[in-house]
Amino acid sequence: MQLPDQQSFLLLDPPSASDFCRRASLREKDSAHDAHFPSIDLILLSGAIRDAGFRPHYIDAQLDRLTWSQLLDRIRKEGVQGIISLLSSSQLEEELAHLKELKASLGGIPVYGVGTIVLLKDKPRLARILQDHQWLDGMILNTAENNLGELITPGSDSVAPFNIAKYEATQLMVPEAKVRYGDGLRISRPEHDIFRDGRYCFPQSKRGPVTCVQWAFGCPFRCEFCIDNQLYKKMLYRDVNDVIEELVEIDRLGFREVYFKDLTFGLHRGLAEEFLAKLANRKLGLKWLCTTRVDVATRDMLELMKEAGCYGIEFGVEHAHESKRRMLDKKITDEKIAEVFADCRRLRIETTAFIMLAFEDDTEQDVRDTIRFARSLRPNYVSFNVVNALPGTPYEERARKEGFLREESDLAFAAGNIRHTHLNPAQVEKLRRQAMRSFYFSPRVVFQRLLDVRSFFELRKLVRLGLATMG
Ligand code: SF4
Numbered sequence: 001m002q003l004p005d006q007q008s009f010l011l012l013d014p015p016s017a018s019d020f021c022r023r024a025s026l027r028e029k030d031s032a033h034d035a036h037f038p039s040i041d042l043i044l045l046s047g048a049i050r051d052a053g054f055r056p057h058y059i060d061a062q063l064d065r066l067t068w069s070q071l072l073d074r075i076r077k078e079g080v081q082g083i084i085s086l087l088s089s090s091q092l093e094e095e096l097a098h099l100k101e102l103k104a105s106l107g108g109i110p111v112y113g114v115g116t117i118v119l120l121k122d123k124p125r126l127a128r129i130l131q132d133h134q135w136l137d138g139m140i141l142n143t144a145e146n147n148l149g150e151l152i153t154p155g156s157d158s159v160a161p162f163n164i165a166k167y168e169a170t171q172l173m174v175p176e177a178k179v180r181y182g183d184g185l186r187i188s189r190p191e192h193d194i195f196r197d198g199r200y201c202f203p204q205s206k207r208g209p210v211t212c213v214q215w216a217f218g219c220p221f222r223c224e225f226c227i228d229n230q231l232y233k234k235m236l237y238r239d240v241n242d243v244i245e246e247l248v249e250i251d252r253l254g255f256r257e258v259y260f261k262d263l264t265f266g267l268h269r270g271l272a273e274e275f276l277a278k279l280a281n282r283k284l285g286l287k288w289l290c291t292t293r294v295d296v297a298t299r300d301m302l303e304l305m306k307e308a309g310c311y312g313i314e315f316g317v318e319h320a321h322e323s324k325r326r327m328l329d330k331k332i333t334d335e336k337i338a339e340v341f342a343d344c345r346r347l348r349i350e351t352t353a354f355i356m357l358a359f360e361d362d363t364e365q366d367v368r369d370t371i372r373f374a375r376s377l378r379p380n381y382v383s384f385n386v387v388n389a390l391p392g393t394p395y396e397e398r399a400r401k402e403g404f405l406r407e408e409s410d411l412a413f414a415a416g417n418i419r420h421t422h423l424n425p426a427q428v429e430k431l432r433r434q435a436m437r438s439f440y441f442s443p444r445v446v447f448q449r450l451l452d453v454r455s456f457f458e459l460r461k462l463v464r465l466g467l468a469t470m471g
Pocket of ligand 1: 220264
């Protein structure tokens, strides 16, 4: 309950440099990423702030296209006692400089940053940043994938109040990961209502408003290019009943869609069966979307997911060739992938295939094979991503060792940061654009899309996605 004199704490998605899309870490025009939804880190933090006696407040300055000075005016008008701001890896120094000014203009209120996994992995850089920015009251790391209770009060078994004193300047907030596979973690229930915004949608959304939930943290697989899996060797699950109650509340608040931010939804089979059966029993109006692996999505599991309200699944398909997938820790046959996509079609679960275009040794033919393979699966959506060697990944390490990393690495460059043996950057970029167009403008996909449109919300989203694809 909100008390009239309750102090508010701002959760901030800060302004971004013009022409930069923070969510996609790309220039806006290259991102084809016209779906915006709130950060799961901020959503998870909102409950901890409330439990500490503050009123969580939220501004998405990127969505509102605020400049830093407009943001300052708005904060002054709305009044906050502290700020927790997302930070990006590639714009970090610029963002910190602006936050420092903001803090000074607001009389020195506490300002905390939410660091990225890349930053967490690069401890010397993190130490340097904290040393250089002693005005920063603390850096919250690992928020979305950790036991937030333990993060806030290390060693505690229960959800602890948000303790500002814990976040001292220059303190390295790198909590010990105490993960127990299948354990019933409890965290502060997020305050979803403050993130409600009619402009938010997922690329696959059919209806709004939308929000995000996280049930499990971590992923035990070791895909070479992946940074998201780097925090845990094991997975940590939140208490099943607690997550169900969170979804019931989200439904009651009027949200229509949820995106599970778990890296591999439903990996723990027993917990997934329990969770899905309980969710189906509640008969909520909510529909949801998740990401998982093809080798997790058995027929039985897909049926349970459908009954529990799942309308879409994102799968990492990555590459056309099994040999390449095996190298990436995706030891999955072509037949198995085709079977799972067909099962989803039968159950009317929409599919999104994540595809990685142009590994360092790919030829033009390999890339074309991959595009063709993606299309042959008949997914509803495909996300074609040019391979990037993300900092802190084994792939980056290998790229550096084998000499195919472009040291002038720039994630704002749509054609990736690796040198190709058989392709130049212009060819890679051309292939990516061709891939997008050949999929999204194929008569089958356009026709199906138009047939499937059920609401103005969806039509508006499709027009925006189409424009981004043409960009
Ligand atoms: S399965 Fe997904 S989240 Fe897990 S390591 Fe592979 S790419 Fe990363």
